[in-house]
Amino acid sequence: MKTLGLILFLTAAHTVGAQTIKKWYSLSAPLSEISGMTLWQNRYFAHGDGGSPAKIFELDANGNILDSTTLIKPNNDWEDMAVNATHFFVGDFGNNNGTRKDLKILKFQADSLGKRNVMPEVISFSYADQTDFTSSTFTNYDCEAMVATSDSLYLFSKSKSSGICRVYSLPVAAGSYTAKISDTVQPPFWVTGAYYSNNRLMLCGYVPNIMFSLTPLFYTCEMINGRIQHGTGRSYNLDYSGTRQIETVCQSTTGNILFSGEAYSGDSAAVFELILPSAKTKRMQGKGHGLVPNPARDKFKLKNILQGSYCGIYRTDGKLVRSVYPDCYGLMDIAQLPDGMYWVEYLDNKGNLIFEQLLKL
Numbered sequence: 025m026k027t028l029g030l031i032l033f034l035t036a037a038h039t040v041g042a043q044t045i046k047k048w049y050s051l052s053a054p055l056s057e058i059s060g061m062t063l064w065q066n067r068y069f070a071h072g073d074g075g076s077p078a079k080i081f082e083l084d085a086n087g088n089i090l091d092s093t094t095l096i097k098p099n100n101d102w103e104d105m106a107v108n109a110t111h112f113f114v115g116d117f118g119n120n121n122g123t124r125k126d127l128k129i130l131k132f133q134a135d136s137l138g139k140r141n142v143m144p145e146v147i148s149f150s151y152a153d154q155t156d157f158t159s160s161t162f163t164n165y166d167c168e169a170m171v172a173t174s175d176s177l178y179l180f181s182k183s184k185s186s187g188i189c190r191v192y193s194l195p196v197a198a199g200s201y202t203a204k205i206s207d208t209v210q211p212p213f214w215v216t217g218a219y220y221s222n223n224r225l226m227l228c229g230y231v232p233n234i235m236f237s238l239t240p241l242f243y244t245c246e247m248i249n250g251r252i253q254h255g256t257g258r259s260y261n262l263d264y265s266g267t268r269q270i271e272t273v274c275q276s277t278t279g280n281i282l283f284s285g286e287a288y289s290g291d292s293a294a295v296f297e298l299i300l301p302s303a304k305t306k307r308m309q310g311k312g313h314g315l316v317p318n319p320a321r322d323k324f325k326l327k328n329i330l331q332g333s334y335c336g337i338y339r340t341d342g343k344l345v346r347s348v349y350p351d352c353y354g355l356m357d358i359a360q361l362p363d364g365m366y367w368v369e370y371l372d373n374k375g376n377l378i379f380e381q382l383l384k385l
Contacts, residue, residue: 049087122163
């Protein structure tokens with residue numbers, strides 16, 4: 025049986041296969057663990073992950089460092105960077121195990137770029153729906169992606185357990201706040217980077233399988249006035265050589281898309297350019313596929329399942345929890361499963377391996 029992580033992208037609402045990816049350049053220290061990158065006034069800026077220098081680096085189109093801005097705040101766990109017309113925002117909100125109570129975003133004026141010892145303003149926050157701070161590898165309160173508008177910040181959770189990316193909103197003014205859920209979005213991966221421009225939201229991330237092999241993906245949709253325009257999303261499998269963990273996404277000066285991966289398993293950190301196809305997108309799932317009903321409480325039925333085929337049910341972390349054979353009516357009993365989001369594996373009547381998402385209520 026193939027592992028869930030390697031083919032999870034087949035379940036996206038829209039998936040495009042044809043694409044061109046070319047390597048722009050490799051990165052070395054201090055950006056070996058690049059975790060934030062953005063485009064501002066046709067200039068590229070990037071920063072490293074937690075433990076890297078507390079600096080924002082300006083890069084040229086060949087990855088050379090042109091200048092840097094030093095903040096008088098430590099890089100505890102910087103995970104993403106966003107900009108609006110006047111300010112830069114650096115997210116010190118990495119929260120791998122869901123235990124942090126000092127989440128913050130550092131804000132500084134764009135006219136401070138290139139200066140040393142810049143004292144940023146601080147936007148401190150907590151998640152409105154987090155009441156349990158017990159350490160968990162599959163916490164829903166780890167965030168690595170953020171975008172900014174003139175008056176708001178939007179944070180995108182990894183949501184490693186629920187499978188649903190929560191969108192939290194905050195004001196751009198310094199202060200202490202409770203980040204409230206303003207929307208949700210469901211790219212088929214753990215979100216690790218975001219970029220927003222002209223009502224277009226771009227997200228990048230990866231799917232870890234059971235062996236923690238990383239499958240990188242990219243997702244784009246419309247976002248207007250802070251609201252996801254559901255039904256506009258398209259996913260792209262980032263098919264390139266290497267095992268780098270994808271961490272950032274932004275637009276290039278030529279209108280294409282840049283994504284970066286930190287150094288991993290012998291591969292150096294690098295930035296890649298994604299050229300999207302001009303052809304129209306198409307749905308990967310054929311007519312007749314689908315879970316009925318979905319959401320489901322006690323039982324569900326799969327259309328077009330291969331007769332005699334079993335149905336595998338996976339948690340969002342890729343762990344197989346049930347192998348269910350349909351009864352003579354094609355129904356599968358899930359009454360004993362805990363409520364939550366699952367991935368369902370089965371063979372259709374043409375022998376194709378299909379994964380679909382199921383919400384158990």
